[in-house]
Amino acid sequence: MMQYYLNDKKLNKIEKQKAEKDGLKIFEELDDYALKGWEEMDEVDLQMRLKWYGLFWRPKTPGRFMMRLRVPNGILNSKQLKVIASIVARYGEDGSADITTRQNIQLRGVLINDLPDIIKRLKEVDITSVQSGMDNPRNVTGNPLAGIDPEEIIDTRKYTSELEDYLTNSGNGNPEFSNLPRKWNTAVAGAKDNFLLHNDLIFHPVSKNGILGFGVWVGGILSATLNAYALPLDVWIEEKDICKITGIICLLWRDNGDRFLRNKGRFRHYLNSIGIDKFRELVEEKFGTLSKDPGSLFNKKQRSIFGINKQKQDHLYFAGIHIPVGRLCVEDIQEIARLSEKFGQSEIRLTEYQNLIIVGLKENILEEFSIDIGTTQDPCLLYTSPSPRDVEESRMPS
Numbered sequence: 001m002m003q004y005y006l007n008d009k010k011l012n013k014i015e016k017q018k019a020e021k022d023g024l025k026i027f028e029e030l031d032d033y034a035l036k037g038w039e040e041m042d043e044v045d046l047q048m049r050l051k052w053y054g055l056f057w058r059p060k061t062p063g064r065f066m067m068r069l070r071v072p073n074g075i076l077n078s079k080q081l082k083v084i085a086s087i088v089a090r091y092g093e094d095g096s097a098d099i100t101t102r103q104n105i106q107l108r109g110v111l112i113n114d115l116p117d118i119i120k121r122l123k124e125v126d127i128t129s130v131q132s133g134m135d136n137p138r139n140v141t142g143n144p145l146a147g148i149d150p151e152e153i154i155d156t157r158k159y160t161s162e163l164e165d166y167l168t169n170s171g172n173g174n175p176e177f178s179n180l181p182r183k184w185n186t187a188v189a190g191a192k193d194n195f196l197l198h199n200d201l202i203f204h205p206v207s208k209n210g211i212l213g214f215g216v217w218v219g220g221i222l223s224a225t226l227n228a229y230a231l232p233l234d235v236w237i238e239e240k241d242i243c244k245i246t247g248i249i250c251l252l253w254r255d256n257g258d259r260f261l262r263n264k265g266r267f268r269h270y271l272n273s274i275g276i277d278k279f280r281e282l283v284e285e286k287f288g289t290l291s292k293d294p295g296s297l298f299n300k301k302q303r304s305i306f307g308i309n310k311q312k313q314d315h316l317y318f319a320g321i322h323i324p325v326g327r328l329c330v331e332d333i334q335e336i337a338r339l340s341e342k343f344g345q346s347e348i349r350l351t352e353y354q355n356l357i358i359v360g361l362k363e364n365i366l367e368e369f370s371i372d373i374g375t376t377q378d379p380c381l382l383y384t385s386p387s388p389r390d391v392e393e394s395r396m397p398s
Helices: 013-020 023-036 043-045 050-054 078-089 113-123 159-167 239-256 267-274 278-289 330-343 364-372
Strands: 065-069 075-077 096-099 107-111 186-188 203-209 210-219 231-238 309-310 316-320 348-349 356-362
Touching: 023 043, 023 050, 023 113, 043 050, 050 186, 050 356, 075 078, 078 096, 078 107, 078 113, 078 330, 096 239, 107 113, 113 186, 159 309, 203 231, 203 239, 231 239, 231 278, 239 267, 239 278, 267 278, 267 348, 330 348, 330 356, 330 364
Parallel strands: 186 203
Antiparallel strands: 065 107, 075 348, 096 107, 203 210, 210 231, 309 316, 316 356, 348 356
């Protein structure tokens, strides 16, 4: 049954395929496909609908899939890292992981026969891959220094988790957002230098009348056809309304975005077609009277996170580590988990620039930590110095 918002719309081939069968339905067939093998799969299921569960078919490596996970705010604990490492390890030289520009992890070399076990093991450590590809809401990003940032305005962890649960139905798949015109990117800033203006929807913390809430920015895009920063919607919301306004904005686009010309399907194209003032009116019709943004501003330059840096907690530090092109081998992941347990608080953070941060380093162990990471025998980690010089960050799309 075709969704009501597709009635009377001109649909391209991909949109017709999406209308015929919601990508979330593929989950019901994963066990069967794991037994039969990818060769027996329906072509559209193989090349498109598997992306609703983060599985990407790769013609250059037929049978070996890329699997994109969701890591809200880019936060992983050592237990999760060890599970990820064990999944990568089973594929030997064909296995690896990438940190992406949305603060999440992609696994490479995955075999479809292993999917039921992989999904089960990831679920046991609260990781999902649902709706992480194709025309879905992608991983919600936030301040990688959330909760430890000396310049923090607001701790983004609560809000990225709320948004993740809202957009994906707590990782079970949300059909309200499973057939968007294109991908959708949401971000929550926690400090003025969280430069997130390439996202479709950004919440920037700002106080109004003594109440801390969020200024709303919309329409950022970085694509092959258009590169533009988000625009201020001139809207301020209270913290409690972050999911409400996200749903209103995203569904307005879902119902009205272009579904015939795929290169015009992104939210910014829809926004440009009606104008920011008209779009604000449409949001207000559904939200109720909107409060004006008192002036949420972004710093033009970001801080460097590399090296040893003070946290806002007394006598605690974090280490920013450069990961060339975001690529991690199994030894890297194991070593990072070990370092986080031995010296930190068993937690790491992933950044939008495909690097990572080990948090919670005590002041009295900093010298030992620097010696340990500097003398590691892991050949991959020889490149992950806490104080890299002339780092040129390259980015992995997600």
